[in-house]
Amino acid sequence: xxxxxxxxxxxxxxxxxxxxxxxxxxxxxxxxxxxxxxxxxxxxxxxxxxxxxxxxxxxxxxxxxxxxxxxxxxxxxxxxxxxxxxxxxxxxxxxxxxxxxxxxxxxxxxxxxxxxxxxxxxxxxxxxxxxxxxxxxxxxxxxxxxxxxxxxxxxxxxxxxxxxxxxxxxxxxxxxxxxxxxxxxxxxxxxxxxxxxxxxxxxxxxxxxxxxxxxxxxxxxxxxxxxxxxxxxxxxxxxxxxxxxxxxxxxxxxxxxxxxxxxxxxxxxxxxxxxxxxxxxxxxxxxxxxxxxxxxxxxxxxxxxxxxxxxxxxxxxxxxxxxxxxxxxxxxxxxxxxxxxxxxxxxxxxxxxxxxxxxxxxxxxxxxxxxxxxxxxxxxxxxxxxxxxxxxxxxxxxxxxxxxxxxxxxxxxxxxxxxxxxxxxxxxxxxxxxxx
Amino acid sequence: xxxxxxxxxxxxxxxxxxxxxxxxxxxxxxxxxxxxxxxxxxxxxxxxxxxxxxxxxxxxxxxxxxxxxxxxxxxxxxxxxxxxxxxxxxxxxxxxxxxxxxxxxxxxxxxxxxxxxxxxxxxxxxxxxxxxxxxxxxxxxxxxxxxxxxxxxxxxxxxxxxxxxxxxxxxxxxxxxxxxxxxxxxxxxxxxxxxxx
Numbered sequence: 001x002x003x004x005x006x007x008x009x010x011x012x013x014x015x016x017x018x019x020x021x022x023x024x025x026x027x028x029x030x031x032x033x034x035x036x037x038x039x040x041x042x043x044x045x046x047x048x049x050x051x052x053x054x055x056x057x058x059x060x061x062x063x064x065x066x067x068x069x070x071x072x073x074x075x076x077x078x079x080x081x082x083x084x085x086x087x088x089x090x091x092x093x094x095x096x097x098x099x100x101x102x103x104x105x106x107x108x109x110x111x112x113x114x115x116x117x118x119x120x121x122x123x124x125x126x127x128x129x130x131x132x133x134x135x136x137x138x139x140x141x142x143x144x145x146x147x148x149x150x151x152x153x154x155x156x157x158x159x160x161x162x163x164x165x166x167x168x169x170x171x172x173x174x175x176x177x178x179x180x181x182x183x184x185x186x187x188x189x190x191x192x193x194x195x196x197x198x199x200x201x202x203x204x205x206x207x208x209x210x211x212x213x214x215x216x217x218x219x220x221x222x223x224x225x226x227x228x229x230x231x232x233x234x235x236x237x238x239x240x241x242x243x244x245x246x247x248x249x250x251x252x253x254x255x256x257x258x259x260x261x262x263x264x265x266x267x268x269x270x271x272x273x274x275x276x277x278x279x280x281x282x283x284x285x286x287x288x289x290x291x292x293x294x295x296x297x298x299x300x301x302x303x304x305x306x307x308x309x310x311x312x313x314x315x316x317x318x319x320x321x322x323x324x325x326x327x328x329x330x331x332x333x334x335x336x337x338x339x340x341x342x343x344x345x346x347x348x349x350x351x352x353x354x355x356x357x358x359x360x361x362x363x364x365x366x367x368x369x370x371x372x373x374x375x376x377x378x379x380x381x382x383x384x385x386x387x388x389x390x391x392x393x394x395x396x397x398x399x400x401x402x403x404x405x406x407x408x409x410x411x412x413x414x415x416x417x418x419x420x421x422x423x424x425x426x427x428x429x430x431x432x433x434x435x436x
Numbered sequence: 437x438x439x440x441x442x443x444x445x446x447x448x449x450x451x452x453x454x455x456x457x458x459x460x461x462x463x464x465x466x467x468x469x470x471x472x473x474x475x476x477x478x479x480x481x482x483x484x485x486x487x488x489x490x491x492x493x494x495x496x497x498x499x500x501x502x503x504x505x506x507x508x509x510x511x512x513x514x515x516x517x518x519x520x521x522x523x524x525x526x527x528x529x530x531x532x533x534x535x536x537x538x539x540x541x542x543x544x545x546x547x548x549x550x551x552x553x554x555x556x557x558x559x560x561x562x563x564x565x566x567x568x569x570x571x572x573x574x575x576x577x578x579x580x581x582x583x584x585x586x587x588x589x590x591x592x593x594x595x596x597x598x599x600x601x602x603x604x605x606x607x608x609x610x611x612x613x614x615x616x617x618x619x620x621x622x623x624x625x626x627x628x629x630x631x632x633x
Contacts, residue, residue, distance in 0.1 A: 006627050013624055016616040023610035151629045412628075419445035427450025435606040 007141055014137040014162050018130035021165075022172040024426070026434050027058075027122055030173025031381065034058075036103075037122060037174045038094045043101070044108035045116070051094035058118050102220040103176035122174070129172035132182055136171060137162050139185045140388065146192045146199055147345060147392050152411050153399065159415055160391045163422040166302065170381050180222045181384045187214045187228055188388040191235040195344055207235075208246060212253075224385060227356060229254055234351050238344050290361055301380025304425065313429070317421055324414075328397030335400050346396055349389030356386055442621045454602060455595055484562040488522070490555065499546040501559060513565040519546050522556040531564075 028034045038055040042048065107125055114121050140161050144154035161167065171178035190210045193201035201207050211232035218225025233250060236242040303321055304313025335346065360382070383390065402410055501519055513533070520527035530544050546557070603611065 006624065009620060009624055013617065013620040016613040016620065020611075020613040020617065023613065024607070155628065416441055416445065419442065420449070423446050424449035427447070428453040431450060431602075431607070432453050435602055 007138070010141065010158075011134045011137055015130055015134035017162075018133035018168055018172050019127065021168050021426070022123075022126035022130050024430060024434075025169060025173065029434075030169060030175055031177070031379075033174050036176065037125070039104050040107045040111060040125065040174065041118075041121075042094050043104040044111040048094050054118060055094060058122075100176065100220055100222050100225070102217060103179045103222075106179075107174075125174045126172055129174070129178055132178050133168060133171040136182050136185055139182070139189050142199070143185070143189045143192055143388055146189070146196050148395070152407065153395055156411050156415065157391055157395055160394070160418060161387055163418055164384075164387065165422050165425040166305070166381060167384050167387060170384055176222050177381065177384070180218060180224060181387070183214055183218045183221060183225070184228070184385040185388055187211075187218070187231060190214065191232065191348065192345060194235055195239055195348055204241060211235075215253075224382070227352075227359070227385065230355060231352050234355070235348060238348050238351070294361075298380050298383065302383055303380065304429075305380065313425065317424075320417070324398070325394065327401065328394045331397030331400030332393055335396065338400075346393065349393050352389050353386055353393070356383075442625060443618060446618070446621075451599075454598060481563055481565050484560055487559045489557055489559075499557065501544045513563075516560075516562040516564065517544050518558075518560040518562075519544050520558045520560070521546070522558055 028037075030036075034055060038051055041054060042051045107128065110124065110128060111121050114124055137158070141154075141158050144157040148154045148157065167181070171181060189199075190201040190207060193199035194204075194207040196202075201210055211229075215225070215228040215232065218228040229250065236246070299322065300313065300318055303318060332346065332350075398410075399407065499519065501517065514531050516529060516531050518527055518529040528544055528546055
């Protein structure tokens with residue numbers, strides 16, 4: 001995409017941007033941030049009781065600060081009229097036992113070299129998130145050179161992901177989500193390099209090595225890492241280079257992982273418990289919940305919600321993004337009829353997205369409508385795992401409708417709109433929430 | 437031109453929102469029924485500020501104090517906050533850091549008030565600091581059972597004043613990366629491949 005010197009400045013720019021978000025978003029306003037911070041503390045130094053007391057105390061202090069700025073903040077739910085003062089309501093994370101420990105292991109190692117000051121440690125982890133985001137930017141820039149030949153496409157792809165505010169928040173706040181998103185980006189880079197036979201992962205053995213390595217890293221970061229072996233498997237099938245020895249090894253490796261997944265799923269009782277009664281509802285109700293309400297929540301969550309309940313993007317932005325996506329979807333269909341080049345990358349992206357969507361839909365099959373809205377897989381941030389293929393398809397689809405001349409103007413307009421959206425979210429939603 | 441567009445995207449949403457909402461600065465942030473403001477308190481090093489009040493409402497069960505400082509840059513500076521029921525001498529105290537970077541709000545609770553209508557209370561704030569500091573206090577009755585002292589900005593008089601409060605007092609150090617973004621963004625925009633056709 002960019003010459004190396006510009007890439008370096010680009011990394012500096014996006015690091016500064018991530019830092020700005022890391023500083024402006026008050027502590028514990030990310031999703032379950034107090035719980036993740038508590039978990040890191042538990043891994044690093046503290047005993048369970050010490051950890052609980054520390055996180056209670058810190059949450060109490062920042063709850064008060066958040067209350068000062070925002071009566072509806074995470075630490076004072078609207079149902080309590082801003083008067084919830086029992087810190088035992090907080091999810092402090094000190095009693096959780098995480099099976100996927102990678103994020104906590106890495107971050108707790110960082111904390112061991114830090115002074116024993118909670119605020120310093122908290123912001124050190126936020127800065128670590130900003131570094132992770134700038135690394136993600138580098139990977140995105142490298143992916144863009146594999147996906148697109150035109151520099152304008154590459155820049156648009158990089159900016160659309162780099163300026164996605166919820167993606168930034170998800171990466172800079174203390175949570176394993178940022179690390180998992182980064183691992184998925186690395187995986188998409190590996191797969192596209194292999195499929196396009198360009199770049200560092202073009203060779204079969206190197207691809208396989210990284211596929212296994214990234215799958216293990218993904219799985220040890222979060223349960224959602226279970227998707228990675230499947231995504232690599234799809235890349236092998238599409239490339240038509242699937243060797244049976246590797247396939248057997250892959251499938252053999254999947255069995256224990258799948259058993260583990262089933263164990264976890266059974267523990268959470270999300271998909272199976274509701275399955276029986278799901279079919280007792282009318283088909284129309286089920287379809288309406290799964291494909292209209294859920295997608296509506298998902299779409300607004302993807303573009304304009306962070307943390308658990310704060311902030312909401314004005315409807316006009318969502319409408320514009322929805323129109324862009326419909327426009328793009330039409331373009332993708334058009335490209336399949338025309339059989340334009342690079343179809344293998346498009347197909348790969350599409351298969352990954354569809355597979356993910358099918359699994360997520362199955363996971364959401366429950367009868368209890370409210371619990372879908374409250375606890376289900378409905379949050380848009382879960383789709384950041386697929387942010388690269390999503391925006392790749394988005395741009396590929398839009399390109400189908402534009403002549404090179406039109407593309408020139410359309411892209412500039414889109415970038416200006418997107419920048420406006422980004423800083424609207426920061427300046428007109430987040431800052432007023434906490435600082436006006 | 438590109439830089440102007442960039443700065444426009446960067447600042448306009450925030451400035452417009454601030455312009456629209458500057459009156460919000462005058463409203464209290466909690467669900468409060470009544471509000472009475474006390475002054476912005478400036479306390480010199482080693483001085484103690486005392487403030488006496490009567491818990492006027494019936495049915496008050498507790499008093500809470502919120503206080504925040506904004507001025508100290510020393511990690512070792514701190515304030516001691518006391519809340520005392522004058523008739524019984526019962527008191528609660530806490531210390532809180534005066535280091536403005538953490539943006540901490542100190543809280544102190546006096547639980548279990550009886551006969552609240554006739555009780556006098558005293559708040560004392562002692563500055564164990566090397567420089568003079570501001571303490572903001574506001575007093576309010578929340579719903580039915582609590583008397584709250586909350587840090588509060590009193591009367592922003594104009595858009596510029598509101599801008600000053602938000603930029604310098606509230607966002608302050610958090611805006612540091614913002615200063616890097618504008619020149620870097622301006623530099624990078626030059627490389628966008630605009631077609632001449």
